[in-house]
Amino acid sequence: MLQIEVNNVFKSFKDVKAVRGISLAIPAGQFVALLGPNGAGKTTLVEMMEGLKKPDSGEILIQGKTWHKHEHELRTVIGLSLQETRFAEKITIYETLRLFASFFELGDERVTEVIELTGLQSKQRAMTGTLSGGQKQRLALAVALLNRPQILFLDEPTTGLDPHSRQDLWHILKSLKDKGETTLILTTHYMEEASSLCDHIIIIDEGKILREGKLDDLLDETSRNLDELFINLTGKNLNENIK
Ligand SMILES: Nc1ncnc2c1ncn2[C@@H]1O[C@H](COP(=O)(O)OP(=O)(O)OP(=O)(O)O)[C@@H](O)[C@H]1O
Numbered sequence: 368m369l370q371i372e373v374n375n376v377f378k379s380f381k382d383v384k385a386v387r388g389i390s391l392a393i394p395a396g397q398f399v400a401l402l403g404p405n406g407a408g409k410t411t412l413v414e415m416m417e418g419l420k421k422p423d424s425g426e427i428l429i430q431g432k433t434w435h436k437h438e439h440e441l442r443t444v445i446g447l448s449l450q451e452t453r454f455a456e457k458i459t460i461y462e463t464l465r466l467f468a469s470f471f472e473l474g475d476e477r478v479t480e481v482i483e484l485t486g487l488q489s490k491q492r493a494m495t496g497t498l499s500g501g502q503k504q505r506l507a508l509a510v511a512l513l514n515r516p517q518i519l520f521l522d523e524p525t526t527g528l529d530p531h532s533r534q535d536l537w538h539i540l541k542s543l544k545d546k547g548e549t550t551l552i553l554t555t556h557y558m559e560e561a562s563s564l565c566d567h568i569i570i571i572d573e574g575k576i577l578r579e580g581k582l583d584d585l586l587d588e589t590s591r592n593l594d595e596l597f598i599n600l601t602g603k604n605l606n607e608n609i610k
């Protein structure tokens with residue numbers, strides 16, 4: 368069964384046409400990368416799939432169900448981390464995870480598991496206000512993984528991380544992929560991240576899909592890697608757009 372279907376979705380903010388007729392079909396277990404320059408519409412698209420924003424027109428189905436009719440059920444199926452996550456600063460990592468775990472009626476055991484999974488053991492008693500950027504990203508991932516989501520949405524999970532922390536996060540995602548139980552939608556500005564983690568790559572600009580497919584199928588003599596393909600398609604260098 369398809370995990371996600373997006374059918375001709377549009378979304379505008381006043382005069383900004385953020386998403387202009389996007390359709391997608393994502394099967395179970397696929398790891399999908401959404402690439403595109405700043406303002407391309409990635410976050411808007413992802414937040415509609417997450418049920419956080421409503422399309423102006425078109426349809427989104429998660430496991431064949433709509434957010435409108437099945438929100439409660441779908442919340443138990445997905446996990447997400449937003450592009451920018453703010454946590455309550457005066458509580459610890461452990462307490463933060465316990466709070467989120469309580470929403471899903473999960474016990475302390477699962478909290479300990481996700482702390483280990485994301486390598487936060489030594490920091491679990493630290494106030495979230497004292498965490499580095501990379502540690503906050505790990506905490507955001509830990510929150511996203513709590514309910515063992517079948518579909519995981521990560522919006523730029525590694526932006527701003529040092530190369531070492533980025534590799535750590537890739538390692539965690541690779542082990543999830545190996546288990547084969549999770550479908551991942553990841554937005555990123557890092558070509559290496561898309562090419563090493565994802566089976567399916569979607570390049571978006573100005574609210575439309577410019578190209579999608581397996582990495583090998585997207586490349587040819589004029590676009591020998593994702594960086595070149597991206598420049599050829601958009602006239603822009605993806606790395607220039609990193610905030
Ligand atoms: N709440 C909003 N109100 C008005 N305009 C918005 C809003 N959210 C997004 N936009 C606009 O919609 C367009 C797409 O934004 P979006 O955040 O989806 O881009 P993005 O691809 O995620 O970019 P980035 O790589 O910078 O995260 C941009 O022009 C943005 O300014």
Ligand SMILES: [Mg+2]
Pocket residue numbers: 409410411450522
């Ligand atoms: Mg974004």
